[in-house]
Structures are given as structure tokens and as C-alpha cells.
Amino acid sequence: MSEYAIKINNLTKRYSGLWSQQPVDAVKNLNLEVHRGEIFGFLGPNGAGKTTTIKVLLGIIYPTSGEAYVLGRPAGDPQNHYKISYLPENPYFYDYMTGREILHFYARLFGIPEPERSRRVDALLDRVGLSRAANQPLRTYSKGMLQRIGLAQCLINDPELLILDEPTAGLDPIAHIDIRDLILELRSQGKTLFISSHQLSDVEIVCDRVAILNKGELVRMGKLEDLLSGGHVEMIAEKVPETVLEPIRQLGGRPSLHDGRLIVEQPDDGSIDRVIDLVRAHGGHIISVKPYRRTLEDLFVETIQGGRR
Amino acid sequence: MRRKSSGLWLALLVIFLIQAGLQWRIHPLWAKNYAPKQTTPVGLSPEQLLVAIAGFREFMAGILWVRADGFFHSGNYDAVLPVLRLVTWLDPHNLDVYATGAWHMGYNFTDEAQRSDRRYIPLALKFLEEGIENNPNVWDLYFEMGWMYYHKIQDPVSAVYWLKKADEFPDMIPARRHILAHAQFKAGMFNDAVQTWGRLLADAEKTRNQDWESRNLYDVRQNNFHDTMLDIFRRYGPEPTTQPPLDMKFDATVKVVRPRVILVEGTLNIPTIGARVTVILRDKGRKLDYTPKALKTFTFEVDPTLTYMQDSIAVRETRFRREIDMSKDPKMYPFKAQEYEVEFIFDPRYASPHIQDRIGSDGYGMTDARYLDTSDPSVRMLRKVVTLTRDEILMLGKRDR
């Protein structure tokens, strides 16, 4: 068994224009590994090549060059499809069917026989909290309910790998939390989750590792703590005279003072102790000192802008 | 991983060859069984309804009309009539449909020996009348009506009535105006005929130098004008060729030779060729009413119980004779009535000019001891009526008459 859930080597996908358009590389020389059992965030703005990569992984499109392996087998291998699941962005399901019927439909695609099929469908409906709406047609479902039925269809085959494309797009904050909890629960069961997203929310915060894609190219990849570390410390104090400003600047900090209230951004290199001493020595009163990590959002914006430079 | 599919390509080729072989076998059978008999560029299947429903009513009527024509050519007359109805219903201004439809009804529904089914003539007239009601401002259908009386029914008096209406339209085809003058002459309206020719000649004179056609028209009208004057002068002038009256010695007999087969023969004292005797066999007392008003509404139904046979026999060396077989068309000749009359008519109006020179187009120069019919003031005809019973015609009791 391969240690990677997904391994992508030098993947390029080129769309050539039908007539005289310039060919476009949707994905360029992408290298990526996703370990088993982790939550992998696949980030990037719209049009970065995320969905293209996913389609290659699913065998819906074919790479121009390079290769992709899913669960140790080449992408598109029919055997893979028993063990993976996919939730597209803003999924549409046959909306004349009820929640129960659509799950039966997807279960039949796996050839799951009765009565096992009904047992699994009922369990899943319960799990995503749709038991009461199970006999309503999907066209009466809210967006959040559709997303939950989408997740339920992803779980029908008890997959090893789930590929979720923009799972929180267009959902309200409470639904975000529901999805996040479900994702964490799935990880605790040992499943691998590959989540693509163009926006940042509390869902991405659960990712163990992220990759950031821009214009088809990988610009950052790593553990979330590593990518976010290297910040600074923020201190707030009151009753501080102007005379401390110059010494703080000499210590490498960025102070700002209004009506005796001081806010300092100090590099996270231990120099904050000396700043505290300085402020106290000048009769200042410390309100708070806290480490300031980069947010994922900062990282994202920073990276994309870096990529655009 | 792109799917390799060379096996499928091979399968595709094999299946293609199988279907081609099947089609090759199917076509001859199709051609035999289902091909339209009259091959038109547009097939006869109802995909044309597609167009009709899309709102192209007239276009559809046109296609249906093509279809009716196809039915006609394949001899499927019963199918023609509903299509006619549908077409004129979709497009009541399609003059061609009215004209040709009436012509079909008047002329083309025939028996084995090409005798037309005259029971359809009142229908044809009604159909034309409806066409005229829908299209009162064009000359065509008035002319068609006139022509039907002039040529098919041989009633020149009624023909004059309709042809005069057509003649009022300035855009009527010039040559067709001549029929009015001919009809007037046949109807015995000699003065009117001369006047009409004179007027037509004067019209033609205005344009006679325009082109070859106008020149030709002028010549034709001039000849006709002179001939008409000459005929009247010769036949009715100071030394009339029509006097003294010629004794026609007309007689006719009818004999049933086999069930539903009659032999008619007789004499008419005209030694040259060019005279014809009309013979009609019909249910006793059931003369056909050839006025459009005879039918209240248009129908495709003829009385299926009515037997009505009409034929016209040429006279050679003062004798005429024909065997008329009505056994092969039970639809046309049902023989449901108990009694039948066989009417023999000699009508001088439709005889050849050289015969008319002797007896006059109105019968002025003929007489007959027994069968002269003077009931119509405009023409003297010869008429003899014989009656037969159903039993006699079907030879249920073998008696000759």
C-alpha cells in the first residue's frame, strides 16, 4: 500500500484552442503529495487550476504530460473509484428525486445490494441530519441541505479518500461549522480529505497541510504551522510618554502612540522583554502582550501577490 | 490514463458492414411496397405536418396538394377528396386547388371504359361555387365554372352566364375570352356571338403590332369573326343551306346482352362522320341537377344508390352501335332502383360544323317524324327514351326490348 493518498508528478494540462487561440496551461509542472489520513487544503484563486487537477485525479480529463496516482494506482483506474469520493462545487443532483432516492441512486452505481443499501442510506441520512427531510424532493432543499446530501453521497461507499471541491461555497456560517465538524470527524476515522478552496474560512483552518496554486503553478506547500509562523508580538500599554518611541524603534519595533496609548509591533526575537522594561521604566502601564501569528488569509494574499509579481 | 479502444473500432467497422448489408436488402422491398407511386421530390410521409404545425399553413396546403396529386396518379381517388377539403380549408385562396379539384371530380373519376362518373359533377360545381365565394375578385374560377358547363355538361346557356362574369375582368387571359363567343354561338345567341367577336377583334386591333402574339391573336379573332358571320349568313340567309329540313330518321334500341351489359344501336340520317349520339342510362326520373344551388352544402358524398351512366357514340354511315359494359364498376353502377330509363339524345349544338351547315347548330334544318324535341326554344334536339326494369338489366327474367 502506497503511503501517499495522492501523488502528482510534473503534471501539465494544456487546453489548446479549437481555432487560433493560444493554448493555455491550466496546470503547469505540478508536483504534489498527499499523505494518507491528513486533511489537505488545496488553495488558490478562481482559475488557478484546482478543478482541473481534481478532474485529472478522477480520470475525467487526461494529463497532457506527467502523471497522477491515486491510492497507488494511476488516476482514472476504475478500481480507484470504489475507494474515493468526489463532491463537486455547487453540486446539482436530479432534483425530482428525494434525498433517500438520490442516495439509493448513487449506491446503485457502486452495485451495493439490498438490504445493505437501505441500511447504509438510512445511516447516512441520520449522520448528515437529513432523516426528517429524507422523503422530500431535492428541489425543496436549501443550499445547506444540498451540501449535506452531497456529502452523504460521498460517504456511501465508505471511501478512503474524499475530494471536496469548494465544500463551503455559498453556505452560511453555521453550515460552515457543520461541515468543519464532519471533516474533523472523518479524519478521526482515518480518511484522507483533499479540500479545494478559493476562499478562506474556518474550514481551511483544520487542514494539516496546504498547497497554494496560482495560474496553474504551485507557489507554496507545507504544514500549516510552518507556513503561518515567523510573525511578531503585539504589545499594548497606557500612560506612556513620547520619549520611549525612539528607544523602541532602535530595538526594531514599530510603535504608534495616541493620547498616551501605545501599540507596538515587535519582531518575535525576544526583544519584547526589553520593550516591556522600557515602558515600565517610563511609568507606562502594560495592558496586553500577545504573539501575532500570520493568518491563513495573510499567507494566501501574500503568496498570490508574490506569485503575481 | 486514456482508454485504448482498438477493439471497439473493429466492432464499429463490423457493425457498420452489417447495417449496410441489411439496408441493401431492405431497399428493393421498400421500393416495391412502400415507395410513393408518383415520385415527388418531397416524400409522402407526414413529416410535412412538422411544417404545418410550425404555422406555415399555406405551405402545408401546397405540400398536401402535391400529395393529393400523388394519390390521383396512383388511382387512389377516394384519398384525393379529403385532401382537397383539407387543402382548401388550410388555404382557401389556392385557386389551383379549386380548379384542379373540380376538374378531378368532373372528369377523372371514371369507369373501366373511361366514362366519367357524372354523379360527381354537381359536387364539382358546388366546389367551384365555394371557390368563387372565397375568391370573388379573380376571373379564374368563373371561367372554370363556365368551361365545366360549356365542355363537360354541354349546357352553353349556363356557360354564357359564367363566362360573361369572367369576361368582366380586364386581366383575363385573352384567348380564354373566345370561349364566351363560342358558347354564345352554341346557345343560339347569334347576335351576341357576333358582337363579342367584334368587340374582341377591336380590342386586338389596338395592340396588333406589339408583338407576334398580339398579331396572332388579332388574326385568330378576325378569322373567327368572319367565319361566324359567314356561317350565319350561309345557314340562315337568303339561300339557307339548312332548308328544306332533313328527315333524321332517328331511332335507337337497347338490348341487354349479359347482366349489366347493354348493346345500344340505332340510326341517324347523317351519312358523313362527325355526329355523336349521347346515351344516358339512369334510375327512372333521376335527372342530374347541374345547378350549383342543387346542393345546399359541399360534400364528397355522391348518392351511392344512384346509377347514372352517360356515353357518347359516333355515328358512321347513318348508324351507331356500342356495347356498354357496366358490370365491372359496381360502385358507379349499383343498380339499386327497380326501373331505369335509357335516353338517346342528338344535340346539333355540339355536332361538327359541316353537319351544322346542313341542319343548323340549333337544329333549325332537321326534322324527325317521331323524336323531335322542341321543348327548349333555343334548340331542336332529337330525344328518345326507353325504359328497362332492374330484372331486365340483371337478366333475372330474360327479355329483350
Add this chain to the structure above:
Amino acid sequence: MNATLAIAGATFGEAIRKRILMVILLAALVIILISPAFEPFAGRGQRTLILSFGFGIIQLAGTFIAIIMCTGLIPTEIERRTIYTILSKPVQRWNFVVGKYLGAVSTLAFVYVMMGMVFMIVSRISLGEFDPKIAQGLIMFFFQSSLLAAVTLFFSTFVSPLVNYFLSGGVFLMGNLMSSFLETIQRNPEVTPLTRIPIQILTVILPNFANFNIQNPIINPEQVLTDEFAYLVQTVLYAIVYIVLLLVASVLVFNQREM
């Protein structure tokens, strides 16, 4: 096979809820029902009228439903991304194509059964007799529509729905007319082989829809037919073989297709 049938079932369920298709079906049913009202126009050709009218409407409705339904069959699934949830399951592309087609054919069968029942009842009442040949004609129309559905499905694997309407409609018209055309040409001694042979080749390449138009002798029953049974068997066989041909071609194209 289970997956194929599941897809067929979903396709059928969706098609019979598609408003445009049901409007066409309903309109056809209403027209068939009121067709006896045109009897006053029919005269002695009452049979001709009722039957040709009914056959015409049914064929027309079947044609429209087949084309409208099948142009969207695959493009719609791609557009709303359902196809990704299906193809990411252990479903081969041929399962998908064949399932879609079977769903379309089931819909056609449903539509034909509805129209056929109404038509047979109407003709039984207004003609006073039941002619089993009517059913024969309807079955042939069903095969015709099924073949047309396969043509449209095939085109839908590589052209847009709008283009497909014209392509399928064009193939249907040509397939209806080319036999007549070939006959005309074969009867005309002045036509050179240079013209005749390409047309003969065309008639064995294109799907021949005229084969299924057997309504004429049913409407005008006095005609005498040669080898009618053999003809019907061969024509049904032809439909099936040609449908398989188109499905294999569709799978070949669809396998290469990127969505």
C-alpha cells in the same frame, strides 16, 4: 449492469418530468382525441383522414421528443456537473452512455404507449373496427424514433445542443427522403452511374428512416404487399444494428471526451 440501469432509471425519471416533452405529448394526445371532429371534411376518405392524421401526429411528436430529449442528455449532465459525481463512482463511460440511451428509449416507449393507446381507442370508436396493423405501424415508428434518439445522442457527444437540433433534424429528413430519391434516380434511365453510385453509397451509410414509414398501406389497405413479414423483421433488425453502431461510436467519442 446495475449502474447502467440506475442511470437509465434516473434518465427516464427526469425525462418524464421535463415540461417541454410532456407538453408535446399532451398536445399530441389532444390532437389525436379531437381528430374525429374533422370527419365532416373526410367524406368517403374517413379512414384515410383518421389514420393518416393519427400516424402523422404520433410520428411528429415522437420525432420532436426524441430530438429534444437527446440533445440535452449528455451536455446537461456536464453543465450542471452531475456527470462528475457519476463518473467518479465505479461507472465506466460506456455505462453512462448506454444508461442514458436506455433511459431515453424507455421514455420513448412510455410516450408511444400513451399515444398508441389513445390512437387505437379513437380509431376503434370512429372506424368501428380495430385494425391490428395500426399497432404494427406504431411499433415501426417507435423503432424510428429510437434510431433517431441514437443519432442525436451520438451527435451530443461532440456538438452543442443547438447545432445538434439542426444536425439530427437534417439527418432525419435526409434519412426519410433519400430512398425516394434513389428510386427516382433508378427509374430515370438518363441518370449516369456517376450520379447514381454516390447516392447509392449514401443510402447505405446514412441511417434510413424511410424504412419505418409503413403507414401508407395501413391507411389505404387495398394495396398488396410482397414479403411483408420479412420486410418488417429486417427493418427491426436494421434499427437495432444501427443503434448499436451509433452507441459504439458514441462510446468511442465519449471516451476521448474531456469535460
